[in-house]
Amino acid sequence: MTDDTQNTDGRTMNYGKKHVNVYRTYATPLTGLREIPESTFTGKPNTLLGMEVRAQVEGEEFLPSFRSGDNSKVVATDSMKNFILHHAGEYDGATVEGFLHYIGSEFLKTYDQMEAVRMSADELQFDQRPVPDGEGGFEPSELVFRVSDNESAYGEYYLKREDGDIVIEDQRSGVTGIELVKVKDNSFVGYVQDEYTTLPERKNRTLYIGLDIFWTYDDPEAALGDDPKEYVPAEQVRDIAQVVFDEKDVNSIQDLVYQIGLRILERFPQLAEVNFESRNQTWLGVRKDDLDGDAKVLREPPRPTGFQRFSMDHSDLNEESKE
Ligand SMILES: O=c1[nH]c(=O)c2[nH]c(=O)[nH]c2[nH]1
Structure with missing residues (x-):
């Protein structure tokens, strides 16, 4: 760009x-x-x-x-x-x-x-x-x-x-303003612990993300949609994001966007690059231990807001298939 x-x-x-x-x-x-x-x-x-x-x-x-x-x-x-x-x-x-x-x-x-x-x-x-x-x-x-x-x-x-x-x-094409909440099976553990760390590790958090996804094509004319087989609709990219979120037990938003990116690149070989801008809007727990099963009461998080940015291309997909 x-x-x-x-x-x-x-x-x-x-x-x-x-x-x-x-x-x-x-x-x-x-x-x-x-x-x-x-x-x-x-x-x-x-x-x-x-x-x-x-x-x-x-x-x-x-x-x-x-x-x-x-x-x-x-x-x-x-x-x-x-x-x-x-x-x-x-x-x-x-x-x-x-x-x-x-x-x-x-x-x-x-x-x-x-x-x-x-x-x-x-x-x-x-x-x-x-x-x-x-x-x-x-x-x-x-x-x-x-x-x-x-x-x-x-x-x-x-x-x-x-x-x-x-x-x-x-x-450039994209889908912006995706907001998804996954109620359980997300963790955030293993990060740096030092004198500034107050956030407790969570093996199972309710994760709320804001997500914008952008992509470019190998051939920028493919974005016109004149050949619909080569066109990548925003609706399908949005759906990939929610399906991967449902399927994968991720340890961070970073981990999640990478998994979403791999799936997008797998489905759409005509793309050159996929770009993510994500926001952490995860609610804070109010009650958990005194409620049955996985039930929780949560509240809005205060500002400031964490964010992640990441770009990927087919070399990431190739790396993955080598492992
Ligand atoms: O998915 C996350 N990634 C982070 O880098 C981070 N940092 C943080 O405080 N919470 C989270 N969550």
């Missing part, structure tokens, strides 16, 4: 619009994905596709706007917002990443003074609600959705104009 503030010449000069919320109904359905054992997710109708978009543009011709208040080359960020909203109606693909690539390319084609654009978005999630199917069961409503504040897909494309062509400089 290049630093997202610096231009290719090392100077920081860009501007743009963020928090552009756009909602598109009846976008192209996402179908034809590869199935994986950890997930029931095989596609989505995209009846309601919501995104919070960020556009950041660069170009030497914007220098006078900073140096001397000369706005002759400045595309107002308000116009950028309108551009994004308008083109949401033209987009004929099925993924957040595809939308970002499309809009970014249109910016570069429309405005010569833009030399590079960094487009990113968080998906705004809506869940189809179950309604009676008329035969005693339930089916997802085709019309009514619940606004969700669960985890959401993330996408990013950094595009540049090079000899008249639009090239991909960088691409």
Whole structure:
């Protein structure tokens, strides 16, 4: 990844619009994905596709706007917002990443003074609600959705104009805001014990994690979703995280993210790298010994918050298979 503030010449000069919320109904359905054992997710109708978009543009011709208040080359960020909203109606693909690539390319084609654009978005999630199917069961409503504040897909494309062509400089996909609690079968023991240690070792803790997972592809065009067999949907990565959490008895969040990473790389050989940002939100025990079995009473942890960051690629998977 290049630093997202610096231009290719090392100077920081860009501007743009963020928090552009756009909602598109009846976008192209996402179908034809590869199935994986950890997930029931095989596609989505995209009846309601919501995104919070960020556009950041660069170009030497914007220098006078900073140096001397000369706005002759400045595309107002308000116009950028309108551009994004308008083109949401033209987009004929099925993924957040595809939308970002499309809009970014249109910016570069429309405005010569833009030399590079960094487009990113968080998906705004809506869940189809179950309604009676008329035969005693339930089916997802085709019309009514619940606004969700669960985890959401993330996408990013950094595009540049090079000899008249639009090239991909960088691409990143992700799923952010995963929050999972596992009630038992997690430990945290064996860490440094010295004069600063007050945390008691726990052979079995209730573990609450916040998790953002990002990935890059060997071929950044695979993120467009044009070939759905090569596309990695955020929903399947989320499902891998929860299945591995359920399966593995881990000794730390570090141990857990590594196990999740191995599984993601195993399922998706088309990925170049997987990146984790995790937060420890583990509750504190209030009552345990006087309650039956595994029962506990817990409470919110105080700040500060522990975090972990880790990146992995296929060399980690190869290391693992040697052992
Ligand atoms: O999974 C954890 N990793 C740590 O590094 C750590 N440190 C800590 O105080 N609690 C935890 N938990």
